[in-house]
Amino acid sequence: MRVARFYAPGDLRLEDVPEPSPQPNEIKLRVRNCSTCGTDVKIFNHGHQHLSPPRVMGHEIAGEIAEVGAEVDGWSVGDRVQVIAAVPCGDCQDCRRGRMTICPHQTSVGYQYDGGFAEYLIVPHAVLKVDGLNPIPNGVSFAEASVAEPLACVLNGQELAGVGSGDDVVVIGAGPIGCLHVRLARARGARRVILADLNATRLEKSAALVRPDETVCGADGDIVEAILKLTDGRGADVVITAAASGAAQEDALRMTARRGRISLFGGLPKTAPTITLDSNLVHYRELTVVGANGSSPAHNKRALELIASGAVPVADLITHRMPLDNVLDAISTVAAGDAIKVTIEP
Structure with missing residues (x-):
């Protein structure tokens, strides 16, 4: 063979x-x-x-x-x-x-x-x-x-971040994982899903498939300012960093609403694993920051069910x-x- x-x-x-x-x-x-x-x-x-x-x-x-x-x-x-x-x-x-x-x-x-x-x-x-x-x-x-395997990982991340009904969700990173995050967030009842990326071509291509409610291209200006404008200054309920970017993780802290949740979904390179975290933002806004590491066998089963039902095509x-x-x-x-x-x- x-x-x-x-x-x-x-x-x-x-x-x-x-x-x-x-x-x-x-x-x-x-x-x-x-x-x-x-x-x-x-x-x-x-x-x-x-x-x-x-x-x-x-x-x-x-x-x-x-x-x-x-x-x-x-x-x-x-x-x-x-x-x-x-x-x-x-x-x-x-x-x-x-x-x-x-x-x-x-x-x-x-x-x-x-x-x-x-x-x-x-x-x-x-x-x-x-x-x-x-x-x-x-x-x-x-x-x-x-x-189903990558979708299972996405499901684990969104469960840990508590994505649910009525949430404004920002997904940073318009690759395949970002696309799955957009579709799963919608299936979990998010009110609005915003997809962001630095690469305009990739963002346009992915948005044409998964059709987020809004897109933000980081090449066009400050992504944090754009998200705050779209949310009337409040920020997003959930921000998911579906990219291996320390800058995206730092931006996520600044664009998250009070009592919001941040999923550090994309791991960072071992050569640059640290970020500058403004702990006062976490403290005064009562933010929750969670990681996400792969998936369990049960997540894989549920991912197949989501695909089969059409909830996440x-x-x-x-x-x-x-x-x-x-x-x-x-x-x-x-x-x-x-x-x-x-x-x-x-």
Whole structure:
């Protein structure tokens, strides 16, 4: 079978390897779609501390079961399934308290286990143990199901930030994650959703798809002033920084209304992980600042339900489909910002 295996930064090789065979407590999956994201670009360029090369990359995975281990119950050959990416241990204190997104023993598909840039993959016992293999609802395509993983992360972030009915929500960053945030905020009852970005072309392209109530281009002036003007000086109830930008995080503090919530959704580069936080703004405005780290198996299930119900449509966000042999082109396309979602179809 064909795989794309990461060896070192800049060294992702297309290789022909034998098909894997599952252990009795594992499942073999035929990959139908594995979508790409900015994390794949980061791994390709810089590697990752938790990724053990050589490793088959890809973590936004949907496919059909090709073989079921003898000790695995409840699944059959031909079942259409989606696979979680972040794999909690299920046993630690955080997992037992329902806080699986912060499991200190978390492993990940595409990092410690071979991922979805392959014709087949093994769903490890660790995934099955935490109920991390999910049936794809009828009417949902493999490509759409592969987007459930990033949507699950977005869902976790909005739950932590308490996005709800009547909120004015600002999403900073018009990439694929920002687009999902816009659609989910609307599905959760936001009164108004404002999408902001520094790149006018990307903002225009994304806004044409997800149709936020307002857009703000940072290249045209001070984004904080623009948000305050749109909210009659009050500020936004929720600001989500869906971009790896310290400046965006600092701006978020200044544009949030009293008792508002700020989601630092996009992580910062390790070379520049700190910002200047005006703690008096947090203190006097009684602001809440939350992080967001991936998703739990339960978030993945709910993400599939949101897609299936039409509450959060994702099909039109998949702007590019490529075969596995074009995986390097896919990563370049994501890096250039020329797509919303690029999906690989092995």
